[in-house]
Amino acid sequence: MTETSLTDRERLEVYTWMRLTRAFDERMVALWKQGRGVGGTFSQRGHEAISVGAGWALAPDDVVAPMHRDLGTFLVRGITPLRAFASLMGRATGVTGGRDINFHGMGDLSLGIIGFISHLPHSVPVALGAAMSFRYRGEKRAVLSFTGDGASGSGLFHETLNMAALWDAPYVLLVENNQYAYSTPVHEHTKVTDLARRADGYGIPGVSVDGNDVEAVHAAVKMALDRAREGGGPTLIEARTMRMMGHAIHDGAEYVPPAQLAEWAARDPLQLFEERLVATGVSRDDLEGIGRRCEAEVEEAVVWAEGSPWPDPATVTDGVYAP
Template structure:
């Protein structure tokens, strides 16, 4: 299990700019992306528990969630593997002359994968309607960024392929929203791809059970204070007169919603042996 805690502003900012018919591909840390694209929490939880009412009927698990009806073309356990899938979806949209856009989310570790370079070069050549979103959380699993990349800003990689590269504060929802709006609108207008580097931080370990010996507690605590939800909360407290009432009502609705989703997932049956042969090509 890989947590998305600390990076929520990125999926949210982009999700607000996407239509249901648009496409996304995501990482194994992708439940946040899926929710922002319209996936139901109860079906996500059921999939995470390996139950038949999950999006992949329990066969995908938390790392391989797919929901074609929501334009979610898959989370992927292989680093960078979703990038060419999104480029293929963007080519499909261009070929069919639709207004659809594809967004691919990946981490800083994926930007060194050969498939990233092949895919972004093809997208640039054909002016495909795709947005490359690098969620730079400073660590590729347990490897700090400075040990794997010379670039100070990973968005610089785009310029080598003739693709605009933009750096944005990935913990600032408003900043992400505006950057996403510009890039998605550009792609939808047929003006080609954009590479966005959203600088952020995962406040949990790489996965649950991670000993986190590769970073200090002081570093983590410093980033916890920059949490995107806390930043948004502080801004809303200044701008909304009835903020505390609104927050209390919202938290109550969320708690009830999640309680029902958890119950749904737990009550969903486990697959039987015959299900092994369903959906196999």
């Protein structure tokens, strides 16, 4: 499925977000290797079409609950690279004010982002709660919730889908099927490797989409969100991709067969989109220019984050409700 509802200008914007996501990711990994204080380092490589395509499909008033590999969604939604790097470096200027050096907790309700909860898949029912609040208030808003293939085997995933379906919640659940849950391949944790089929058990639509095709992801998520806002109920979307690096940076992923990686590397989401853009008349020079600007923006963010202050220890109990 490669149908697109994007204009030429929008396609270039989407491409720019994908390049920014990739540039951020590469810089984050390099900084970690240099020992420059980067916290939880979950590479997003391979996930750019999902996080950007889905994030781009959100309406301004929608709410999203991203996960640890959804940097693109955070960026599209308005978390700047400055704040994201400051978060990873534990600085006061980070999204959590230095409380979590991770993508965990990187929520900002003013931007419609529910902070990611480390426990899997605990953001999923929280996101359903937000969706139900829109229903009860009669607001035409929807919630997009992300989860992983591994987390889709947990009880909460199923309980949430059951309730969302029963109540026709304005809720879209996107499973990022990146073939692995840490070191466990999908076929070793479920018999139903076609994860979109899980929707059948709840009487809602289940859609499987090429997670390396940003326009396909965008189209599927947009359709599901539009439907949810109009009262059509929830959709389960499976976006198939590959986690191109280890679970986190300390994991060398030696358990992944090289041939599997090579197969997916040949379908890199950025390259796929570049080929399509070039085929429609965009010059490679223009694309490289976008890449260079993204790298410069990322570099500026690193300098800013490293120059930012540490949190004031006197604020340690701020935001703690039962100190």
